[in-house]
Amino acid sequence: MGRQTIDKNKPQPDDTAWFRDGLLASWPICFGYIPIGLALGVLGNQAGIPVWAVTMMSILVFAGSAQFICVAMLTAGASGWSIIFTTFVVNLRHILMSSAVAVHLNGVRRLFLSFFAYGITDESFAVNMARFREKNWDPKRAITVNQLANLAWVTATTVGALVGQFIPRGAFGTDYALTAMFLALLLFQLHNAVYILTGIIALILGTAWYILIPGDSYIIGTSITAATIGYFFKRYREKQK
C-alpha cells in the first residue's frame, strides 16, 4: 500500500463543522441553563420528587418555566389535570416561535421538523433566529443548538436534584447569564426603526401587563400586540416613501 499524501491546497471536507458551529452557538444557553437547572433540581428534591422523575420531567417536557410551576403546584397539592392545563397555557407562546422559525425551515422533511419542534425553547429560538439572519446557518446546525441545550438542561436538573443543595446560589453571577444573552440577541435583531419601535412597545407593554395581570399571558399578549403595531408602522413608512 502506498502512502497516502494529503494535498494541502485541496480543500478537505470538514464533516464536523456543523457540530462545532452548533457548539459555539449554544454554549451561552448551556451556561445559562446550569444555575436554573440546578435550582429546579433542588426544588424538585425538596418537594419529594425522586431524582429519576426530575430527569424524566426534563426529558419529556423540556420547558423551564412550566417545570418550575409544576414543582410548585405539586408541593401545594394541586391535581394532575390542573398542572397539565397550566403547562399548556404557559407553553402556548411556542406557537409564535414555531411559526417564526418555519420561515427558515421551508421545505425541510417533516420527520426532521417533528424532531426539531421538540427543542424549540425561548433560548434556542432566539439564538437560531439570530443565526439564520446571518445566512450561514442551516437546519442541521440549528437542531444541534436545540439538542445541546436539551442535553445541558437534562444534565443540570438531574445534578441539581442529586447535589444541588451543596452549591451556593448566584455563584459567579450565573443568574444573569440568560438575561445577558437575551440582551445581546435583542440588540443583534434591531435592524431598523421598525424593530426598535416594536421592542420599545413590548418593553413598556410587557412591564405593565406583567404587573397588572396575573399569570403568564403577558408574553403572548405583549408579543402579538407589539409585533402588530410594528407591522402597521412598517406599512405606514413604506407608504410615505
Place this chain on the structure above:
Amino acid sequence: MSFLEYLFLFGSMGLVTYLPRWLPLFYLAHRELPKWLIDWLSLIPVAILCSLLAPILFSDQTTRSLELGKPEFLVAVPTLLFAVKTKSLGGTVLVGMGLFRLSAFLPI
C-alpha cells in the same frame, strides 16, 4: 407517586408542550407564506425577547410591582454597550455575569 403516575403527568405535560411547538412548524414549513405574515413574523423575535426581558428589568418579580433602577437594569446598560462594541454573544454573556456579580457589592 408511583412510576406510572409520574409518567402520566410528565407525559401529558410533554404532549401539551409539544403540540404548540410542532403544529405551526409542521404546517407552515410546507406552505407559501403570504408577505404580510412573513413581515409580521420577522418582528416576533424582538417582541418576544422584550416581553421576556420587561419584568426582569423593570419589576420586582416576587411582588409583581414596578421597580425602576434595579441591579438587573443597571447592569443591562453597560452589558448592552459591550454588545454594541464587540458584537460578541459569548463575550456579552460573560461581561454581563461579571458585572452582575459585582453589582452585589454596590450600595443599591
